[in-house]
Amino acid sequence: MARQVKSKQRVADHGEVFTAEREVEAMCDLVKQETERIDSRFLEPACGDGNFLSVILKRKLTVVTKKYRRSAYDWERNSLLALGSMYGVDIMLDNVLACQERLFEIWNKEYKKVCKKECNDETREAARFILRLNIVCGNALTLMCCDAEGKELNVPIIFSEWTFPFNDARMQRKDYTFAELLAMDEPKPAKKKKNADADFVQGTLFDMGLDEPEQPDDEGKFLQQYIAHYRHIQDDDTRWREAYLHLHLTKEENDNG
Known part of the structure; x- marks a missing residue:
């Protein structure tokens, strides 16, 4: 049975207490249908080492394997889509790294079981890349990144949306x-319905709160967009992100100086 407390000092400093497995399973059962939908997105704002995300990922991969076990290509695509739907934030770097590794091991174990000799390191690196971008060290209250000591940086938390918009091997990432x-998820003033029988659509992490159905292109302001073969998403040019981080870190150093 997993420990709920790592140390009394961490509880005192950060209020860190992990949710027990039984409670995690029970809470996930409240949204069971969503936990079993491959592309349904989940964000854990205090993810710890992944108690909730690991349970959800296992459920998603069970569905992926049931549907796509006969094709390594289809399993890889859909398992990466499932992995890309998991998001986590934690103020403790050791938790972030542990969560990334925990989710990867869950994914990789199923990958080896299903794809066997067709497994390849490129897809494994793609999986690790998704987790590095989706599970981040930061403060979900201030929406800013944190350093290894848990100190807040002048760098905003960035999340990536992962999709297969072309129904082929090309995976798209929007940051x-x-x-x-x-801001996009904030409720907007209600408008008079043109159709009294119009359906209500529940929003998700990357839904943009559209007022009118005839405005499907209103996607909010994303920082950058990449499209690549799903086995090579880790090869995308991320120099802009490094420059972005350097800019803010330099500004912070100058402000403090």
Whole structure:
């Protein structure tokens, strides 16, 4: 049975207490249908080492394997889509790294079981890349990144949306700041319905709160977009992100100096 407390000091400093497995399973059962939908997105704002995300990922991969076990190509695509739907934030770097590794091991174990000799390191690196971008060290209250000591940086949390918009091997990634996602999710003044029988659509992490159905292109402000073969998403040019981080870190150093 997993420990709920790593140390009394961490509880005192950060209020860190992990949710027990029984409670995690029970809470996930409240949204069972969503936990079994491959592309349904979940964000854990205090993810710890992944108690909730690991349970959800296992459920998603069970569905992927049931549907696509006969094709390594289809299993790889859909398992990466499932992995890309998992998001986590934690202020403790050791938790972030542990969560990334925990989710990868769950994914890789199923990958080896299903694809066997067709497994390849490129897809494994793609899986690790998704987790590095989706599970981040930061403060979900201030929406800013944190350093290894848990100190807040002048760098916003960035999340990536992962999709297969062309129904082939090309995977698309769009990067948004966490603040932009929350701003897009804010309720807007209700407008008079043109059709009294119009259906209500529940929003998700990357839904943009559209007022009118005839405005499907209103996607909010994303920072950058990449499209690549799903086995090579880790090869995308991320120099812009490094420059972005350097800019803010340099500004912070200058402000402090």
